[in-house]
Amino acid sequence: MSQQRLQRERLLHHAADVLEVAGRLGRVMLTASGGGATHERMGPVDRIERSGLALRLAGVAHDADIDTTGLGAVILDRSSRMKDKVLPRLDFHGKDGGVRFSLVGLDGLEPFDAGIAGLRGMAAEAAEPVEPAARAEVAEGDPGAIPFEVARCAGVPVTIELRRDGLRQAWSGSVEAVKPAMGFINVMQPDFHLHLRAGAVGRWRLRADRAGLDGVELLAENARGELIGLAVRGPAAVLARRD
Template sequence: MSQQRLQRERLLHHAADVLEAAGRLGRVMLTTSQGGATHERIGPVDRVERSGFAVRLAGAAHDADIDTAALGAVILDRSGRIKDKVLPRLDFQGKDGAVLFSLVGLDGLEPFDAGVAELRGMATEAAEPVEAMERADLAEDDPGSLPFEVARCAGVPVTIELRRDGLRQAWSGNIEAVKPAMGFINVMQPDFHLHLRAGAVGRWRMRADRAGPDGVELLAENVRGELIGLAVRGPAAVLARRD
């Protein structure tokens, strides 16, 4: 079987070299999860900016900064499907072998394979089963939805960011809707999805936004008081309200 047809390949390239192909893959979804929050940016990558181990994916649909020194192997996986459509992806693993983030090709296999044609790999083991997020009932007073509902009602732009070791990804804009469904708080925009598991946030820690004197940053804490990496930034007049 040729390498182009392998279902899973471990690419024989550094993660920074693989990321340089991101702009050739058509519409992609960069998805990453931590602490019950899944943060997804959706659309073509307009620019790939590289400086040493640092790689930035930028454009109208992407805003991600990646420290490739924190990454390990990159796995090209062609096994994903929705109905009859193949959704190939690149899984970027951390040094511990766990997937830090994935780039999922939304235009199907042909443009994705064309974009990675210069990258070569070797066969790897079958994919580990993806562990589903534990689903919980969403309480009406779940604190996770508070900053999103406040920003939506006020009609002000905010930035929603997820930070992990080796990755920072953000979206900025006006929230059109906050949709609770199947145990998750969902913020759904054409180029951005946030899925926040019920009960993932115990409270929001507020601090001044370093970007300006009129802004604040809310940092999500779990019920044990640990930061989960999710942050919301926006005008203090809206996000700092206590009423």
Template sequence: MTTNRREILPVPPASVIRKLPAMGDLMITAKQNGATHERIGTIEAVTIEDGWLVCGGTAHDSRIDPTAITTMIVDRTSVMQEKVYPRIDFRRGDEVLFSVVGFAGIEPFDAALAEFGPGAPLPEEPKEPRAKRVEASLEDAGALPLRAALDAGTKISIGFKRTGFEQNWTGVIESVKPAMGFINVMRPDFHLHLLGNSVSTWKDGAALDADGTPTGLSLTLHNAAVPA
């Protein structure tokens, strides 16, 4: 099948989401208000709960409202060390609601989408230069509960929520490291990148911004309280 390097898929979003398990290892990533929440691995099943699609398995825990998705853009232009990392941006209007990045290469990605045929071609986007950021600090309010969980060795749940999309991870943090302006938690099946100074405090486990508005990021320390 002939494929475009970038294209719009004019098919129902639910039909594409149901194909994700066939792509092998992939990342589901979403960002909002300075937080980037990523789950990594193979989706074992896509089920339906109250009209939402649930991507589940040992490495995934995402809930998606397919009615919130207005456009799906496939991008096959990302290449690192001679390997293609294809991506689907699931958009709501002008915003990217969440993205899926294939880690198993282009072949299983294209095979999973083959039945839909080529989409409407789009021009390639120019690569934006990486923004310069002030280095984040481990004394940042956003880092405090992450450091508390690390020091205690306790299990933690890190949730992310925005309109039409929710994602969670539960596990034990092995490190909290500032880099590139973010506070970073890296596990084989999960990454959190939290922009420095994007959290002013925590209330009942919810991250609040400088105006006291919830950012969509939440933490639960098992057997402990989240430091404010």
């Protein structure tokens, strides 16, 4: 087996079958991006519930619903490193070729490889270089930070959710800090990170939260008024007073 194949390979199995091994990979990060928002949940997957090609990844550190019907290739990539530690990942591509989301092994290569044993690869894939995006400074008063700062100041739990084609991932809890850095508004919790690019949000659209009579939902819009897939839910008495 070549070094290239060891580093990066396309798996033979359907995305739904690959996701079923997520509970055997140790601590994983499910990371998904859309519209300038990157939503990450981190920790072991406690439960996997499957119905046909739809799966739910659940537990203390995970809350994701995934419809795999629109997914294509699954690429196993062992090339990423943090210092001396390999951070292997599974990239789940849409049928258009773009990466919809990734599962990153936070415990390193050994438990990850043990967990995917039996999911063998096929053709080696050449890793494409990724050009770093230009980073703008987070301007004072950037509207993207408003609901997170409001929730932090009020000390009330909220739900932060990202939705994109075939994926819904959420985190619920109290926001401890909102940190602008490296061109992003960052909410950092032990089992959750949100990285929201500066200027990605033009305004928040307010609507009643159908899950609760006293709750509201804020939907992030870009400068063109288009929804970017990021939502914040919480008590109306807090979030509806965001201005």
